[in-house]
Amino acid sequence: MMKAVLIVCGLVLAGAALAQQPALRGQALLEDNCATCHAVGKTGSSPLATAAPFRTLSRSFDLDKFQIELQRGLLTGHPDMPEFKFSDDDARAAAAYLRSIQE
Ligand code: HEC
Numbered sequence: 001m002m003k004a005v006l007i008v009c010g011l012v013l014a015g016a017a018l019a020q021q022p023a024l025r026g027q028a029l030l031e032d033n034c035a036t037c038h039a040v041g042k043t044g045s046s047p048l049a050t051a052a053p054f055r056t057l058s059r060s061f062d063l064d065k066f067q068i069e070l071q072r073g074l075l076t077g078h079p080d081m082p083e084f085k086f087s088d089d090d091a092r093a094a095a096a097y098l099r100s101i102q103e
Contacts, residue, residue, distance in 0.1 A: 067092060068091075
């Protein structure tokens with residue numbers, strides 16, 4: 001009986017850890033690709049003043065649409081930028097991270 005309870009607890013914890021992973025991967029992706037201009041984390045201001053901190057994106061952006069845009073190729077708002085295009089998995093991870101930090 002005790003053993004069964006422990007196994008169930010273990011599965012719940014493993015599930016929670018897996019659910020965390022996309023957001024962590026998304027954070028790493030955005031830090032690699034976007035942090036030169038945008039504030040990626042929960043605090044701090046953007047290195048480039050005109051680039052919105054990511055934690056405020058949901059004020060002007062529907063993050064569900066944003067995920068689709070990342071998959072298609074993000075062009076808007078980046079005059080001097082190469083086009084960003086994320087794989088479906090990466091876009092989902094990035095969106096999961098962005099959702100987790102919105103103010
Ligand atoms: C070289 C600098 C630079 C990099 C790198 C960069 N951005 Fe931007 N981004 C900007 C600037 C500047 C703006 C604002 C442009 C404007 O308002 O005309 C912007 C705007 C945006 C907006 C629109 C925000 C809004 O509220 O309208 C989104 C979304 C965005 N960036 C996402 C990203 C993502 C995701 C990455 C990384 C994959 C990224 N950016 C990388 C400079 C950059």
